Amino acid sequence: MSTALDARFFDGRSSRPLAARLHVQGDALTIAPAPGEAFAPLTVPLGQVRWPERTRHGGRIAQLPQGASVQALDVAAWDAWTAQLGRRESWVVRAQQNWRGVAIALVLLAAATAGMYQWGLPWVARGVTAAIPVRIDALVGAEVLASIDQSLLQPSALPAADQERIRRAFAQMVQAAHPGDAPAWKLEFRRGRDKKLGPNALALPGGTIVLTDELVQLMPPGNDDAVLGVLAHEFGHVRLRHAMRQLVQVSAVGFAVSVAFGDYGTLIGSAPVLLATLGYSRDAEREADTESVRLMRAVGISPRAMVAFFEAIERWRSAQKRAGLDDDAIGLAFSSHPATAERIAFFRDAAEN
Amino acid sequence: MSMDIEAPVEAAPERHPIEFTASGSEYFRIWIVNLLLIVVTLGIYLPWAKVRKLKYFYSNTWVGGDALDFHGEPVKMLRGTAIAAAFLIVYSVGSNFSGWAALAAALAFVALWPALFRAAMRFRLANTSWRGLRFHFAGDTAGAYACMLPPLALALLPVALVGAMAGTAGGETPQALPPVAGGVIGLGMMAFVIGLPYFLWRVKRYQHDNYAIGGLQTRLKADVGVLYGIFIKLIGLSFAAFLVAIVVFGGLAFAGRKSGMGATFVVLAVVLGFGGILLFNILPKSYLQVRLQNLLWSTTGNDLMRFDSRLLLKRYLGLQCKNYLLIFLTLGLYWPFAVVNTRRAQIEAIELQTRIGLDQISQVAGREDPGATGDMAADLFGLDIGM
Secondary structure, X not given: OOOOEEEEEEOOOEOOOEEEEEEEEOOEEEXXXXXXXXXXXXXXXXXXXXXXXXXXXXXXXXXXXXXOEEEXXXXXXXXXXXXXXXXXXXXXXXXXXXXXXXXHHHHHHHXXXXXHHHHHHHHHHHHHHHHOOHHHHHHHHHHHHHHHHHHOEEEOOOOHHHHHHHHHHHHHHHHHHOOOOOOOOEEEEEEEOOOOOOOOEEEOOOOEEEEEHHHHHHOOOOOOHHHHHHHHHHHHHHHOOHHHHHHHHHHHHHHHHHHHXXXXXXXXXXXXXXXXXXXXXHHHHHHHHHHHHHHHHHOOOOOHHHHHHHHHHHHHHHHHHHOOOOOOOOOOOHHHOOOOHHHHHHHHHHHHO | OOOOOOOOOOOOOEEEEXXXXXXXXXXXXXXXXXXXXXXXXXXXXXXXXXXHHHHHHHHOEEEOOEEEEEOOOHHHHHHHHHHHHHHHHHHHHHHHHOHHHHHHHHHHHHHHHHHHHHHHHHHXXXXXXXXXXXXEEOOOHHHHHHHHHHHHHHHHHHHHHHHHHHHHHHOOOOOOOOHHHHHHHHHHHHHHXXXXXXXXXXXXXXXXXXXXEOOEEOEEOOOHHHHHHHXXXXXXHHHHHHHXXXXXXXXXXXXXXXXXXXXXXXXXXXXXXXXXXXXXXXXXXXXXXXXXXXXXXXXXXXXXXXXXXXXXXXXXXXXXXXXXXXXXXXXXXXXXXXXXXXXXXXXHOEEEEEOXXXXXXXXXXXXXXXXXXXXHHHHHOOOOOOO
């Protein structure tokens, strides 16, 4: 049927090239000796030939069964000859071989990456987090606490009676909102080593909530409503396992970056560091705020307490700025998420309804 | 078998250049499409991407006028990818949770890595062909463990062991390491650093002693003393770079205090940052790569065929500076171009010299079909098997 193509034939046993002539008849490729060459002609079903893909640079080698192969003498002639065999190229090759295809791929890649980051990643993180036993959260949490105890925190100076009062009120609140189905939690009182941490609270994986003395002292003494509101917010992070979800997400992003650039060594980093440098997403904060309102309502505290608290913390923050101090020591900490107008409005609305 | 062809040793060898004809722009296109498909398929496409990339690089590597070819089949490699990925996930997740889990992960890594490394070499060579003949990796498992177990154990185990013990003993009040533990880590590290050139030489000898095509197997004749010389010079180079950095930064800090900050400060910071990367990353890395390649490939071969590598440090260093700068300026898009031009510089510096006709090599053993797990694991862990 077709015209013949001159090529080099290797039998797979010797490095000696044999001058060959290829032609296709029906569904079979025949490799016959060129004039002056002597070897037994070989006929191979077309389906068993592993054809090379078309590239702008590089040789063409078709792999035949039993290790034999034919190699192009002239790449352009080879491409023209295989094209008239009517073999369709895969769309991957066609995309790779023209700039329009690559431009489309680049746009799709950007879109797919953005989509993954926006929806795929949280979805995967939720699923993976659900699959991780809660015991592991506690292990990670203990490690994070040990590390920040060494670097950022010192023992609380709050009178034991005050600690006990807050702990009891919070337990009551959790019990009222989640009778019987509350996750394990533990309240730890600490004091910041320097002025940076300030009035703060953070939820660690495994249910440990750290509360600083400065936060308890921020509001007028005797009224724990705002403190309980903040604790309820942290309890929301605990109940929804936000810290663990964040950890899974960060690891997944690291993995994806390494796949693209072929450097996977950086993946094996340490979890506490990653966790400490990244904050929660806005969605996670919103979910925790909703939980906070639910807990406050369960014991009859008005969400308005949180509005007053946010105002107080904003005053503290501007005082910090005037003193030239930054307050973003830990991303997970309560105070590093600015009290946006949106969040204040959320608690104000909750108080009115 | 063609080994019995007696070549007159005195005759000048035939020289065969090695050419690399890949282009950065074409690899860019392959890379982008590969990345898209990896993202869209959530990683399942990885073996297909790898085969496309390797086939492209191999079909552009011409040894004595004939291109290499890669024979790995993506579907078969998928299983190896899954095993390697599971291993990686268990390892990286496991080592994060507790001291003992990290120790177990480190132990598993040390115990498995030499076998995986050998499997990777076997897979890569068995699936590489030239002139219709498959390459072959002749190294055995015992050899892999003998050369890799000591450095791996020295580097990983003391740290993991002490980490595990500190994690449990510390309990309530985590405190500084006991002096014994510090001593163990210190001694392990010192032995590792002093032995590094020797360990590297052992691993490279294991690799270069076991490359084979047809009946021809290579041997590495490099002397470990030369390797120590390279490392000592590298230390000297790093020290000189350190001194230069101190003088430059100190001088600028002094000048900066006088003049205050301005727009020039930003420009200066960028230039200094790049200078720092050049001094402490590009320069030592390039030096080591160039010297190692020239040493190892110029001493690899046998009576009938051998290699000669003449990679020039000055040109290679210039190329790497250009690559880093352009990768930075294009936010990573220049990466495939950098890969191609680095590969070209490395490959085209090597020449094949034979005292046997290129037509006279023949396959002796039956074909083998080793699994892809090791090769995919090497990829996923970011360890270069040096192919």
